[in-house]
Amino acid sequence: MASVKQFQVTFDCADPERVARFWCEVLGYVPPQPPEGFATWDDFNRTLPPEEQGSWFACTDPTGAGPRLYFQRVPEGKAVKNRVHLDVRVGTGLAGEERLAALEAECARLIPLGAVRVRLLPADDDNESCLVMQDIEGNEFCLD
Numbered sequence: 137m138a139s140v141k142q143f144q145v146t147f148d149c150a151d152p153e154r155v156a157r158f159w160c161e162v163l164g165y166v167p168p169q170p171p172e173g174f175a176t177w178d179d180f181n182r183t184l185p186p187e188e189q190g191s192w193f194a195c196t197d198p199t200g201a202g203p204r205l206y207f208q209r210v211p212e213g214k215a216v217k218n219r220v221h222l223d224v225r226v227g228t229g230l231a232g233e234e235r236l237a238a239l240e241a242e243c244a245r246l247i248p249l250g251a252v253r254v255r256l257l258p259a260d261d262d263n264e265s266c267l268v269m270q271d272i273e274g275n276e277f278c279l280d
Contacts (some may be wrong), residue, residue, distance in 0.1 A: 144203050145203050148214075149207050149210070163224070165202070226238050239279045
C-alpha cells in the first residue's frame, strides 16, 4: 500500500498576495512568516528582481491539517471554467433548510471579502444543496 503524500493546491492568478489573503479569510489560513532575516514579505520582495516581485504567495492551515495553498502569478487571464475547485465544507451533516441557512450565512460573510455568488444548486435525489461562488479573480468554488 502506498503511503499518503503531502500536497499543496496551486492557483494561477494575476495578484498572488491578494488572492492568497482572500483564501486566508475564507479558510482561516495564515500566511507563512517571511524568510529569515526579513521583517515583512514586502522587505523580502524588494530584494528580488522587479519581474519576480510579488510573483507568488502562500498560506497554510495553522493546525497543520489542511494542505498548503500556493498562488503564482501567470501572464494569461482566466479563460474557462476551473477543472479543479475547492469545496468549502460549511454544511457538513446538515440537510434541508438548516443546510441552506449555513450556506447562505457563509455566502453573506464572503461577499464583502470580494467573493461572487454564482448560483445555488438545489438538493436532488443524490446530493444536498451547494452554493457555487467565485473568488476575487473568478475562480469557482463551492460552499458545500
